[in-house]
Amino acid sequence: MNDDQKTQALLAWRKLLEESEIRMNPEEHYDELLKAADELERTGVISSSEWRGLVKEAGSAFANAIEGLGSGT
Secondary structure: OOHHHHHHHHHHHHHHHHHHHHOOOHHHHHHHHHHHHHHHHHOOOOOHHHHHHHHHHHHHHHHHHHHHHHOOO
């Protein structure tokens, strides 16, 4: 995979991070982000270190979404 393909794959993951919570509850959104990150690592698009970064971002997004639900937003 070339750098452009990797960039496009990561942009697609970021789009999922930023936009999918509109259509999914926080748990579903988190699960989809993890599945997408797993697939990127499994296919060699990203390293295990990059995978950990995506998982951290997904966890932060999940925590923020849950916090927002708790405050009524």
